[in-house]
Amino acid sequence: MSCSFAVDAGTQGGGTAVFDVLRVRDFRLVAIAELLSSLGDWLLLVAAPYFVLRLTGSTLATGLTFAAETAPALLLGPVAGVLADRWDRRRTMLAIDVSRAATVALMLLVHHPGQVWLIYVALIGEAGLGLLFGPARKALIPALVGRGPQLTSANSLAALVSGTVRLVGGPAGGALYALAGFTTVVALDAASYVASAILITAIRHRPEPATPQDHGGTVLGRFTNDLRAGATHLRATPGLPAVFATAATFLVGNAALTALLVPYTGTVLHAGAGKLGLLFAALGVGYLAGAPLSRAVAARLSDRTVMTSSLAGLSGVFAVTFNTHDIAWALVLFVLIGPPGVCFLVTVDTYLARRTPDALLGRVSSAYGMLQAAATLVGMLGGAALGQQAGIGITADLAALCVAVSAATALLTLRPTTADSPAPLPTYKPEV
Numbered sequence: 001m002s003c004s005f006a007v008d009a010g011t012q013g014g015g016t017a018v019f020d021v022l023r024v025r026d027f028r029l030v031a032i033a034e035l036l037s038s039l040g041d042w043l044l045l046v047a048a049p050y051f052v053l054r055l056t057g058s059t060l061a062t063g064l065t066f067a068a069e070t071a072p073a074l075l076l077g078p079v080a081g082v083l084a085d086r087w088d089r090r091r092t093m094l095a096i097d098v099s100r101a102a103t104v105a106l107m108l109l110v111h112h113p114g115q116v117w118l119i120y121v122a123l124i125g126e127a128g129l130g131l132l133f134g135p136a137r138k139a140l141i142p143a144l145v146g147r148g149p150q151l152t153s154a155n156s157l158a159a160l161v162s163g164t165v166r167l168v169g170g171p172a173g174g175a176l177y178a179l180a181g182f183t184t185v186v187a188l189d190a191a192s193y194v195a196s197a198i199l200i201t202a203i204r205h206r207p208e209p210a211t212p213q214d215h216g217g218t219v220l221g222r223f224t225n226d227l228r229a230g231a232t233h234l235r236a237t238p239g240l241p242a243v244f245a246t247a248a249t250f251l252v253g254n255a256a257l258t259a260l261l262v263p264y265t266g267t268v269l270h271a272g273a274g275k276l277g278l279l280f281a282a283l284g285v286g287y288l289a290g291a292p293l294s295r296a297v298a299a300r301l302s303d304r305t306v307m308t309s310s311l312a313g314l315s316g317v318f319a320v321t322f323n324t325h326d327i328a329w330a331l332v333l334f335v336l337i338g339p340p341g342v343c344f345l346v347t348v349d350t351y352l353a354r355r356t357p358d359a360l361l362g363r364v365s366s367a368y369g370m371l372q373a374a375a376t377l378v379g380m381l382g383g384a385a386l387g388q389q390a391g392i393g394i395t396a397d398l399a400a401l402c403v404a405v406s407a408a409t410a411l412l413t414l415r416p417t418t419a420d421s422p423a424p425l426p427t428y429k430p431e432v
Contacts, residue, residue: 021153026203027144030137031154033196035161037097040104040192041126042169047177047185048107048119056113068123076131081366082226084135085359089143090203092136096129097197101190103129108186134369138353139361144205147354152298155349159342160291164284230363237355242413243307244368246406247348248375250311253402255379257318260387260396268392269327282331286338293339294346303351304414310344311407315400322396 022028049065052058084092103125110118145154176185234240265271265279297306314337321333348368356364379399387395 019153019157021145021150021157024145024150026205027141027154029199029203030140030144031157031161033093033097033199034137034158035165036192036199037100037196038161038165039169039172040189041130042165043173043176043185044104044189045169045173047173047182048123050174050177051110051182052116052119055110055116061116064120065123068120068127072124072128072131076128079223080131080369081135081230081363082223083132084139084362084366085226085230087136088207089136089140089362090200090205090207093133093140094197094200096133096136097193097200100126100129100133101193101197104186104190104193108183131366131369135362135365138349138365139358140205142353142361143207143358149299151353152346152350153295155346155353156291156295156298156342158349159294159346160288162287164288168284226363230360230367233356233360234364234367239351239414240355240364242409243348243351244371245413246307246311246410247368248371249406249409250314250344250403251372251375252379252382253315253318253399253406255376256383256386256399256402257322257396258376259380259383260322260392260399263387264322264392264396268322268325269330271327275327278327278331279334282334283338286335287342288338289335290339290342291346294343297343298347298350302416303347304410304416306343306347307410307414308407310340310347311403311410313340314344315404315407318403319397319400322400323393 022031052061052065103122106118106122106125110116141154142151145151173185176188234244261279265275269275301309317333317336317340321330321337324330324333352364352368353361383395383399386398
C-alpha cells in the first residue's frame with residue numbers, strides 16, 4: 001500500500017486506440033476485474049493505518065502496516081514467478097481472488113489492540129497472494145491480445161486504470177472510513193475480490209495443452225531448474241539486461257523522491273495533509289493523461305527513444321518540482337510527472353512481454369516485480385537517510401540526477417527497435 005510516483009484490437013494513432021483493445025471480450029473481463037480489485041486495495045491505503053493508529057496510538061504499529069506490504073515482494077517473488085508459469089493462469093487468478101477475499105476478511109475480527117497482529121497477517125497474506133496474481137495476469141494478457149499494437153494498448157489501459165485508482169482510491173478510502181468505519185472499508189475490499197473472481201470465471205480463453213514435463217527428481221530440483229531457465233532468458237536475451245538496469249536506476253531515484261514527499265510538503269511548501277492529497281490528485285491526473293499518450297508515442301517511436309526521452313523529461317520535472325516553493329506551481333508540476341512516467345513504465349512492460357516466450361512470462365514478470373521492490377526499498381531508505389543529513393534540496397537534486405543517469409543508460413545500452421511491432425520471440429524448451 002505504499003505510494004510512489006511510478007506505477008504495475010487497437011489501431012495505430014490517436015489516444016482513442018487505447019480503448020479499442022476493450023473489444024477483446026476476455027481482456028475486457030480481466031481489465032474490469034483488475035480495476036475492481038485495485039480500487040479495493042486503495043480503499044485500505046488510508047483506512048488500515050488510521051485504524052491501527054486509533055487502536056494502538058503507536059506510530060511504529062502504524063508504520064508496520066506499510067512494511068507488511070513490502071516484505072512479501074522480496075521473499076516470495078521467485079516462487080510466484082515459477083508457479084505462475086507452471087499453473088493454469090486463469091485458474092490461478094480465480095483461486096487467488098477467492099483467497100484474498102477470505103484473507104482480507106480476517107481484519108473484520110479485530111476489535112482491540114491485542115488483535116492488531118491479525119491486520120498484519122491479513123496484509124502480508126494479501127500482498128503475498130497478489131504476488132502470484134500479478135505475474136499470472138501479466139502473462140495471460142499476451143495470450144488474449146497478442147504481442148502487436150494491442151499489447152501496447154492493453155498496457156496503456158492498465159496505466160489508465162492505475163491513474164484512476166490513484167486519483168480516487170485513497171481519498172475515497174479515507175472518506176469512507178470517516179463516514180462508515182473500518183468494517184465497511186474491509187467488507188468492500190473483500191467484495192471487490194469476489195467480483196473480480198466472478199469476472200475471471202467468465203473468461204473463455206483456455207491455454208493450449210502444455211508440453212509434457214518430466215516430474216522426476218525432487219521438488220527443489222525442479223524449482224531450481226525453472227529458476228535457472230528464467231535467469232538464463234533474462235541474461236541471454238538482447239535488451240533485457242539493459243532494460244532491467246535502466247529500470248533499477250530510475251526506481252531508486254524515484255523512490256528517494258517519494259521518501260521526501262511528506263517532508264517536502266510540510267517544510268518546503270509549508271502545507272498540510274490536505275495539500276498533500278491535492279498533490280496526489282494532480283499526480284493521478286497526469287497518469288490519466290499519460291495513458292493515451294503512451295499508446296500514441298509507442299506507435300511512432302522506438303522503445304529506446306521513448307525510454308530515454310521519458311526519463312530525461314522526468315529528471316528535469318523532478319529537479320524543478322522539488323526546488324519549487326509555491327503550492328500552485330507544485331500542483332502543475334505534479335501533473336507533468338504523470339505522462340513521462342506512464343510512457344516509461346508502459347514501454348518497459350511491453351518490451352519485456354514481446355521478448356519473452358509465454359512459458360517464461362510469469363518468471364520474467366516476477367523478476368521485474370522483485371527488482372521494483374528492491375530498488376524502491378533501497379531508494380526510500382537512502383532518500384530518507386540522506387534527506388535527514390544533507391537536506392531535502394540536495395537529496396532531491398541527487399535523486400533527479402539518478403533518474404538522468406537512467407536515461408543515459410537507456411540511450412547507451414539499448415538498440416533502437418521498430419516502433420510498436422513485436423520482436424521475434426526466443427525459443428524455449430523446458431528442461432526435463
